[in-house]
Amino acid sequence: MSGVSLVLRSTRVITPEGTRAASIAVAGGRIAAVLPYGADVPAGARLVDAEDDAVLPGLVDTHVHVNDPGRTEWEGFRTATRAAAAGGITTLLDMPLNSLPPTTTVAHLRTKQAVARTRAHVDVGFWGGAIPGNTEDLRPLYDAGVFGFKCFLSPSGVEEFPELDREQLGRSLAEIAGFGGLLIVHAEDPGELAAAPQRGGPAYADFLASRPRAAENAAVEGLVAQAKRLGARVHVLHLSSSDALPLIAAAKREGVRITVESCPHFLTLTAEEVPDGATEFKCCPPIREAANRDALWQGLADGTIDCVVSDHSPCTPDLKSPDFAAAWGGISSLQLGLPAIWTEARDRGHSLEDVARWMSSGPAALAGLSRKGAIEAGRDADFAVLAPDETFTVDPAALHHRNQVTAYAGKRLYGVVRSTWLRGDRIVHDGVLAEPSGRLLERNDRT
Numbered sequence: 001m002s003g004v005s006l007v008l009r010s011t012r013v014i015t016p017e018g019t020r021a022a023s024i025a026v027a028g029g030r031i032a033a034v035l036p037y038g039a040d041v042p043a044g045a046r047l048v049d050a051e052d053d054a055v056l057p058g059l060v061d062t063h064v065h066v067n068d069p070g071r072t073e074w075e076g077f078r079t080a081t082r083a084a085a086a087g088g089i090t091t092l093l094d095m096p097l098n099s100l101p102p103t104t105t106v107a108h109l110r111t112k113q114a115v116a117r118t119r120a121h122v123d124v125g126f127w128g129g130a131i132p133g134n135t136e137d138l139r140p141l142y143d144a145g146v147f148g149f150k151c152f153l154s155p156s157g158v159e160e161f162p163e164l165d166r167e168q169l170g171r172s173l174a175e176i177a178g179f180g181g182l183l184i185v186h187a188e189d190p191g192e193l194a195a196a197p198q199r200g201g202p203a204y205a206d207f208l209a210s211r212p213r214a215a216e217n218a219a220v221e222g223l224v225a226q227a228k229r230l231g232a233r234v235h236v237l238h239l240s241s242s243d244a245l246p247l248i249a250a251a252k253r254e255g256v257r258i259t260v261e262s263c264p265h266f267l268t269l270t271a272e273e274v275p276d277g278a279t280e281f282k283c284c285p286p287i288r289e290a291a292n293r294d295a296l297w298q299g300l301a302d303g304t305i306d307c308v309v310s311d312h313s314p315c316t317p318d319l320k321s322p323d324f325a326a327a328w329g330g331i332s333s334l335q336l337g338l339p340a341i342w343t344e345a346r347d348r349g350h351s352l353e354d355v356a357r358w359m360s361s362g363p364a365a366l367a368g369l370s371r372k373g374a375i376e377a378g379r380d381a382d383f384a385v386l387a388p389d390e391t392f393t394v395d396p397a398a399l400h401h402r403n404q405v406t407a408y409a410g411k412r413l414y415g416v417v418r419s420t421w422l423r424g425d426r427i428v429h430d431g432v433l434a435e436p437s438g439r440l441l442e443r444n445d446r447t
Contacts, residue, residue: 003027004042006424008383010050011037014057014356015375024055026381029423033377048426050385053418056356057375058090058382059338060363062147063237063261063309065330066092069115070100075314075402080334081121081438083312083400085428087335088384088417090122091364091372091441096129096150097161098313104129104161105137106144113440120438121427123382125367130172130183131162138175145442147367148182150237153219154190157284157329163190170226177232182366184235187219188285200325202277207324211286213241220244224251227258235366236260238311240285242295249304259306259366262296264340265331265407267308269293279320279327281407283311297348300358307362310337314403332401336408339415342388346414352388368443381424390416400433 006026013022013034021037025045041047061084068076084092094112096103103109103126116124128146130138138149151172152163164172176183192215199206220236224247227234236248239262251258265283270290274281281287299305313330321327333340342355364373371380394411396404420428427434 004032004045006381007041007045007047008050008055008421009037009047010055010385011052012054013375014054014352016361019351019353024375024381024383026424029381031375031377031379031381034375050418054352054386054388055375056088056352056384056386057360057373057379058384058420058422059088059359060091060367060369060372061089061309061312061334061337062093062307062363062367063263063311064092064094064334065098065313066094067098067314069111071098073316074098077116077119077124078121078436079400079402080312081119081124081436082433083334085121085420085433086400086417086431088338088386088420089334090382090384090420090422091125091369092122093125093127093147093367096127097156097158100160102129102161103127103141103146104131104134106140109141109144109146117440119436120440121433121436122422122438123441124438125441125443127184129161130164130176132164132168135171135175138172138181139179142179142181142443145444147443148184149176150184150186152186154186154188154193154215156186166222173226173232173234174230177230182233182235184237185223186238187223187236188215189218189222192218198325200323202322202324204271204274204276204278204281204324207282208271208286208288210325211284213243213288216241216285217244217247220247224256224258228254228256231257233257238263238266238285239296239305240266240288242292242299245295245299245304252304260304261307261309262300262305263309263311264333264337267293267296267300268340268344269407277322279322279324280405281331282324282327282329283313283331284329307366308337308341308358309363310334312401314401314405316403317405320405331407332403332405333408334401335399336394336406336413338384338386338417339392339413340408342415343413369441381421383421385418385420387416387418388414390414392416
């Protein structure tokens with residue numbers, strides 16, 4: 001217990017063993033011990049009493065499009081990480097596309113790291129990209145510290161990050177499996193998309209028909225087959241189709257090394273509530289019907305879905321035209337994911353322990369972030385202090401991401417983030433943010 005500089009106390013601390021009244025002792029930016037609530041405060045340590053507010057492990061968001069550099073007018077490291085910190089997120093992993101350059105070579109990774117280094121309010125790591133023709137770049141990127149590799153099976157929406165066809169997928173996956181890496185996959189089958197009716201305009205029903213569940217289901221089926229054949233580790237990004245859950249569950253039972261995520265918008269929003277022309281709700285794959293949402297929650301409850309992450313994919317307001325076919329697809333939710341999920345979870349009888357597992361320990365485990373994701377000795381002292389029974393109404397003007405477009409505008413949500421702590425320092429307090437102090441993370445970093 002030497003060197004303890006902070007004791008954070010609460011009657012509701014969310015630990016791997018459950019929720020309990022506890023005092024968290026912090027030394028050198030890490031959790032030194034989780035002590036009984038009334039434990040003596042070491043000499044020289046600062047005591048912060050959160051009283052009845054819940055203390056969760058800082059959230060880990062492994063699916064964020066920061067778009068910086070190159071499309072910084074869409075988002076940037078300073079604004080994205082401000083929004084993350086305000087929402088209780090202490091670690092995020094940046095996706096390899098929508099920035100210019102994309103993270104498909106070591107040189108491109110170094111460019112992104114240089115841009116992020118002084119601008120990050122939270123800890124930031126990077127995914128690499130698997131695209132046609134860069135198979136030889138994958139191992140060097142892995143050795144340089146990316147946490148894994150993202151690919152698309154259908155067009156990504158940006159020309160500098162093409163999709164992989166079946167043969168290219170097999171080649172990339174074999175290479176990644178050879179050095180024990182992880183491939184994370186935007187799983188929509190291009191053939192199923194091409195066969196679906198494609199009608200432009202403001203009608204959400206037409207857009208939904210253009211991205212059928214069959215596209216996700218077929219892509220997941222093919223991915224399972226490839227992973228089984230190669231013994232590879234794969235992860236399904238932003239699962240929207242609940243029809244794919246039985247296939248994923250069966251693959252897990254057979255020992256296929258597959259994990260899956262879903263997102264707050266799929267778990268809290270429904271197709272039935274999307275107004276025509278409201279392209280702030282557009283994402284790919286799409287928000288589906290209420291019955292589909294209920295089945296996704298069942299997949300969370302039974303463990304088929306491993307984690308919940310944002311897929312924060314912003315753009316400038318002009319790209320959200322009322323035509324669903326033409327509008328950019330992406331939902332901005334970094335700051336709102338925790339209250340959005342907690343609002344729905346509490347109505348369905350879930351606990352904050354469940355939320356911490358889905359949004360902190362689950363994503364941390366996916367990326368191999370062994371110091372993140374739990375309140376226990378030895379982990380980084382990253383915390384989100386939440387008033388779970390307080391409500392607020394989403395005001396876009398109060399959001400910190402660069403372009404204040406959100407599908408959650410006007411929604412009343414439970415869960416106010418009182419403060420966010422990064423390695424024992426309070427980086428957000430009652431909505432006020434400190435200067436950037438985040439670090440850049442690498443897969444092989446053990447410091």
